[in-house]
Amino acid sequence: MQHFAEKYKNELVQNVIPFWEKHSVDKECGGFFTCLERDGKVFDTDKFMWLQGRQIWTMSMLYDKLEARESWKEMAVHGADFILKNGRDAQGDWYFSLDRKGNPLVQPYNIFSDCFATMGLASLYKITGNDEYGQVAHDTFNRIIARQDNPKGKYSKAFPGTRNLKGFSLPMILSNLSLELEHIVGSQLVDKLIDEVIHEVMEVFYQPETGLIMESVHLDGSFSDTFEGRLVNPGHIIEAMWFMMDLADRRQDKVLMSKCVDIAIRALEFGWDDKYEGILYFKDILNRPPQQLEWDQKLWWVHLESLVCMAKGYAYTGDERCKDWFEKLDAYSFKHFADPEFGEWYGYLNRQGDPLLTLKGGKWKGCFHVPRALFKVYETLK
């Protein structure tokens, strides 16, 4: 597997990061453009907070772990200046989006904006030591913890009490976020959060009967036979499993590690499209029609997170199934997602594996999953 390391590093450094360096920096108004066509041309100038925070994180992380290039740090600082100036409302909650100049467009209805803002700022604090980054990251993290049981607040459309479900996204993100904040919030809190998160992911959301993790469950962890409760997002499960593998490694917990590998393989088998290859975006656990019209599409992040997961699974355990899946996913991904001509990767393929949209970045795709995964695979296999 070692020979893959150079391939992934080259793809990262020669094909992906230059794309964002060249096309995404808004020198006039600050922050990053993320709506970029195939060739990098900006097709929309709105600034989405998820992607601003994520790009700050990516550039800081690469500076920290791959190579201390000043230009990478400067890009992260450029993004942080913009979000610190424009990103928060009076309560310190992060807007979902801003216009090009930084005026708020969409209210802080979505707590993941906060998650990626704190992740980016914490990472930049690590490489700069600038206290403002650390302080805002810390404050934001505390707000996330305080809001975690009612993350949508007044924007929640659910009628209270009729059907109380809880979602898998937040515990999953917290499992990764707490590690990213450890240098700020301290190991004691992180260990406590990790305990809770491992319990939630591996015992509450995991369903032993199917071997899968559900997107939404009743508060007691039982299955809900509803659109939300039947939903399986294979990419989400697989991404969570590499977060969990890192926690299992931290604790030297071989039972947990082995369970993570089994669940990830099960999710890959469940999500794999035997007809056209690639991993389906959504499936209904009872094989009923899902409400997501995009269910049969092939998304970049699903395949990239699966590559990371299989690389880690193989490195941690030597399980040959991980190696086989890695090779299969590598072949599919470089054939269908990578774009050697203009750089970066396509985000959205139709079921047949052709680009559904030719964009390289948009409202939900920025400088994050592609570079993170390429780096993680390189780091794991080198």
Place this chain on the structure above:
Amino acid sequence: MQHFAEKYKNELVQNVIPFWEKHSVDKECGGFFTCLERDGKVFDTDKFMWLQGRQIWTMSMLYDKLEARESWKEMAVHGADFILKNGRDAQGDWYFSLDRKGNPLVQPYNIFSDCFATMGLASLYKITGNDEYGQVAHDTFNRIIARQDNPKGKYSKAFPGTRNLKGFSLPMILSNLSLELEHIVGSQLVDKLIDEVIHEVMEVFYQPETGLIMESVHLDGSFSDTFEGRLVNPGHIIEAMWFMMDLADRRQDKVLMSKCVDIAIRALEFGWDDKYEGILYFKDILNRPPQQLEWDQKLWWVHLESLVCMAKGYAYTGDERCKDWFEKLDAYSFKHFADPEFGEWYGYLNRQGDPLLTLKGGKWKGCFHVPRALFKVYETLK
């Protein structure tokens, strides 16, 4: 064109209505199941207010205009009993969805629930004379008019003031709804509303440079170069054009009628998929990547509303382009959407024209567009 009339009536009476009669009535808990698999099997029991109101309307309308079958009226009353008992909050606003038993699930964040509730009850009032239906329809209509400038209320996620856009959906629905309520609210109010709606649709949302109607515009009607502002929904334009044709006919306004035909033809040409046939769901007016991942899919209602529009366009004006388009759409729709084996029509096809989901009803598809369109085409061409 007359020979199509019988075909559409037969499809309605023999293939579509029996499907809903057989599978959708929840005799135990009231109201209608709408989540029905290809063969009619119920795959989810939640009750969506749009579709409850729409089914009440469809059955009442068919009783009124096609044939006074007691069982059709009974079905409408069965639906009305359920929504009157369970459908509203303390302010009289209509929930978006209920569980099978009628407990509220999703709050009244969406004013279209109210539109279809009042439309259904007004129609049932017409065939029963029951004052309660008329009164609630009237009260709801007044609430819609009062809420029309801020339909989402506290659930709006837009930050006030940064980018004030207005959407095409509500004026479009009001153009149809006011006619449906005329026997309750009176012709004077309806004429006044029609004046406003024709102005909004044909002058504010219509863009002379492109010959198309946009989904969202600035408050002054100018183009907004944003994801929302660039969005074209061809099916929406075409459906609106037959609403407008009926208004043009009511006023004997030949200039308006001719403009409606031209816009509808333009939208069909713009939305038609030259590669695989059928009408695309969404396009970006500047040919940039749309945010809707389902943009290339072929939806039942788009094609059915286009059939109605072309039938009416031909009947009102004799324009041969309408006849040609009707025949082309008829061939595509009966080949790809209709299901002679189990009844009703598929709702969602992929770009290639194969079923993306095999459901006959779901969260957004109920007993409405298929029977309404089949009836309207029959009524127009007979």
